[in-house]
Amino acid sequence: MADQESAHDTGAASAPRGVGRARRLLRLTRGRRGAVWATGLLLLAAIVVTVELTPGTSSGFSAVINNSQNTVGTAPNFSASGGVLPYSDGWAGGDTGWIDYGGTWTTASTASGATYTESAGGGAGNKAISGQTSWTDYTLQGDVKILSGTQAGLVFRVTNPGVGADTLNGYYLGLYTSGTMTLGRENNSYASLKSSTYAVSTNTWYHLAVQVVGCVITASVVQVGATPPVTPTYLSYTDTGCPTSGAIGVRDYASTAAFRNITATAGGTTSTTIAPYYAPFANVLTPQYGQTTYGGLWTASSANETYTDNTGGQGDKSVMGLTTWGNYSLTGDVQLNSSATTSTSSGFIVRVVNPSNAVNGMTGYYAGVSSTSLVLVDINSGTATTMATAALPATLGTNTWYHLTVEAVGCTITATAQLKTGSALTVASATDSTSCQTTGAVGVRTIGTSATWRDVAVTPR
Known part of the structure; x- marks a missing residue:
């Protein structure tokens, strides 16, 4: 045998x-x-x-x-x-x-x-x-x-x-x-x-x-x-x-x-024409598809495999991936480093086109965690509109890892958050029926707090 x-x-x-x-x-x-x-x-x-x-x-x-x-x-x-x-x-x-x-x-x-x-x-x-x-x-x-x-x-x-x-x-x-x-x-x-x-x-x-x-x-x-x-x-x-x-x-x-x-x-796809994207930041060189920053002071740690915005300004963002991406799931971890309040947040952006240095300088969607909530926001050429919010199961402090998943399928955007140590799932979901952005890159974003990310991955749907 x-x-x-x-x-x-x-x-x-x-x-x-x-x-x-x-x-x-x-x-x-x-x-x-x-x-x-x-x-x-x-x-x-x-x-x-x-x-x-x-x-x-x-x-x-x-x-x-x-x-x-x-x-x-x-x-x-x-x-x-x-x-x-x-x-x-x-x-x-x-x-x-x-x-x-x-x-x-x-x-x-x-x-x-x-x-x-x-x-x-x-x-x-x-x-x-x-x-x-x-x-x-x-x-x-x-x-x-x-x-x-x-x-x-x-x-x-x-x-x-x-x-x-x-x-x-x-x-x-x-x-x-x-x-x-x-x-x-x-x-x-x-x-x-x-x-x-x-x-x-x-x-x-x-x-x-x-x-x-x-x-x-x-x-x-x-x-x-x-x-x-x-x-x-x-x-x-x-x-x-x-x-x-x-x-x-x-x-x-x-x-x-x-x-x-x-x-x-x-979900998933049967096609191999769109490559999965993985940015563990283990290599401080620019990863596949690059990273373009808009505001902030960004550093990568190859030892910790993390990516940090050290200033945490209003709307600092780093964009990666391709604007031709359509349906996909993004997963990764985020922690708020300097300030975790109801008015500060950090998280991911999806379906991103036309990014700039302004607070809402992009078209696409933002999913972020504050000290108390998961929020899903539609950003359209400088105008931000809250699509959905959901309360976290416990108050989020600084330097605490949260795992986020953002699914962009058609005009429905779904964000799911969970503590890395385990907690109930928090879900915020909405369908954009007015100005649906159907393609775009991915990225990370801060609102009033420095933040760190790790294990960012995108898979096609």
């Missing part, structure tokens, strides 16, 4: 593998076990509870969880977002909502974002799953680093996961140090579907994006911090009789690996 690595590289399907009996343990960092925890796990199996995580900041949080008794059917109820799209990993507050199947998983907060590390390795196809099995068409993306061994990546459209090398029904998009990005099908066995040649090294972050629409799967990879301009490597595959829905996750095999910045957004 061919081993898993050989099967993945050559495209040969491995024989079905037996599934070992999972250890049903919840191991806390302080090592407490016993009847109290057993009782708690039985209660979790019997009831469905929705938990809203307490807003706050994180500092050096670390936890290890092995083989929890949650299932894909129940665990999303405990996730920070309640298992709905758009979805952000939430590892800055632990790994609530993630269910591991094999391996040893550790969360840690860093300046460039929280990481999720699998350190056991071995041949069990260690994986951690989140989201909902009812999710159909979506875009999954995130950063993958192979720490040792030969492969790691993302899984999607996942149902029926378990402990075992190929114990799930769904897809695996893996990076291989043998030099490929490979899409494979898992259903208690493995079949390689399609590969693209791509040089992969250990201890290097790579950004993977996969869009699954119907039975069409489109994927891309780019090295984080690669010298721009960066052209992603693609693959596209249409599967026959594909699973039409499933959860998301991360996986390694005969390797150890780290993951970060995992997000899932609704």
Whole structure:
């Protein structure tokens, strides 16, 4: 029987593998076990509870969880977002909502974002799953680093996961140090579907994006911090009789690996003519498609992979991307640095054309967070009109990371905000029925406060 690595590289399907009996343990960092925890796990199996995580900041949080008794059917109820799209990993507050199947998983907060590390390795196809099995068409993306061994990546459209090398029904998009990005099908066995040649090294972050629409799967990879301009490597595959829905996750095999910045957004595209855009600011050189600033004093930190407006003026903005972009989803993190009040805010701009140094010097849309609200604003040639507002679940202070998603589809703009440590989703959405701007670039913007951004990504819809 061919081993898993050989099967993945050559495209040969491995024989079905037996599934070992999972250890049903919840191991806390302080090592407490016993009847109290057993009782708690039985209660979790019997009831469905929705938990809203307490807003706050994180500092050096670390936890290890092995083989929890949650299932894909129940665990999303405990996730920070309640298992709905758009979805952000939430590892800055632990790994609530993630269910591991094999391996040893550790969360840690860093300046460039929280990481999720699998350190056991071995041949069990260690994986951690989140989201909902009812999710159909979506875009999954995130950063993958192979720490040792030969492969790691993302899984999607996942149902029926378990402990075992190929114990799930769904897809695996893996990076291989043998030099490929490979899409494979898992259903208690493995079949390689399609590969693209791509040089992969250990201890290097790579950004993977996969869009699954119907039975069409489109994927891309780019090295984080690669010298721009960066052209992603693609693959596209249409599967026959594909699973039409499933959860998301991360996986390694005969390797150890780290993951970060995992997000899932609704919808996607079957086209490869519009490249996903990724600006992690790991390279202080101008990234793909450039950045043009209008007001402010802007600096990038390659160590922290962040981008900062140090002055935080009224309407400072930095614009990136192409004015020809139409429907897309933008995701990223923002924090207000110098002032968080009801009258100050920072966030993202989308569908941007004709930018200038004036406060409202652009045409497009702005989604920003203040100390109390998420606001969605239509800006049309110098005139700003509030389209929608929504109250945050708790007062936002300075130097607190918020994750924002802005979806521009047709004339409907939807902004979603959530604390990186976990909180209820805040949504502001509106349809522009008067002066709809249908194409435009993306960017970041401040109103009266210095601010910092990281992990900015745009995927076509």
